[in-house]
Amino acid sequence: MICTIRRFLQQSFRKIWPWRQNAPDHLNFSFCFGDAAMNGKSNTHDGGCYCGAVRYRIQGVPDFSAHCHCRSCQLALGGAFVTWAKIPAGNFSVTKGKIKICEKTPGIRRGFCGDCGTTLTYAADHVVEGQDWSKDAWFTAVTLDDPTIVSPQNHVFVSHKQPWITLPEGAPAFDTF
Template identity: 35%
Template sequence: MSETTSDEDPHEGGCLCGAIRYRLKGLPRDVVHCHCSLCQRSSGALFVTWATVDLRDFELVMGEPASYRSSPTAKRLFCPQCGSQLFFHIDDDRRIDVTVATLDEPDRVTATRNTWVDTRREAAKGFDRDLPDYTDEGPESAHH
């Protein structure tokens, strides 16, 4: 018998080495492929897929992430042991962004748009053509 999950079930995730674990209550409110240059540099990838959740729906279960202030008003949080980029948080915001690839079941969420496409790398052009492209954060901003 196979077990099924629903969008209301918690989403759990963590870093590569397992030192940091987190839990999200319910479905993330916004999921985007961010092509900004800061996401590219911080991840070493062509883009980062983020899921935005309300802070009240986010729980750090194990470990303590390190942080790097990537702009005057925001920081990126990562595992100090393995370096996995995990979260993005703007000061005083009631939301937090989680890297979708660190979810235990990343296929439970689906991106709705590509953002900051003016800095999209040539190798990623044409990626996810079915999604709208935005030169900024687009509607329902996830603020990367």
């Protein structure tokens, strides 16, 4: 049943936008039915960039997520904040394309699609706030095909928060990480 609905939606998509005869893999409509229903693997989740040139897969559900307001993230993403999620590094793999890396600060690498510019990953080679970040894979939560599997726990680096951003009352917020 789900596969029939998926085929119908993909065919409808192609009729509405005929210039996109071959809809990218990331338009698989898993956001409608949940990733588990679409691929039969509740612990496998896919994501990728805006143009579909880079795709990735994670195993499991992120064990931490937060909204980061640091100035570095603001400049790198062009937004007031970004929602990061993390999983063990061994549970993240690129399944299509190649993530381009920018290393402005030694030991810190931001990954993005070289075609459309979508920010995808963040990695650090060292200990940050007492945590060994080299063992984690950080990725932008909204690049998941089903970003609803992520539950951000707090806001970090609110000392850099833009004054026109209002946090929800009672939301856990920290001046640094």
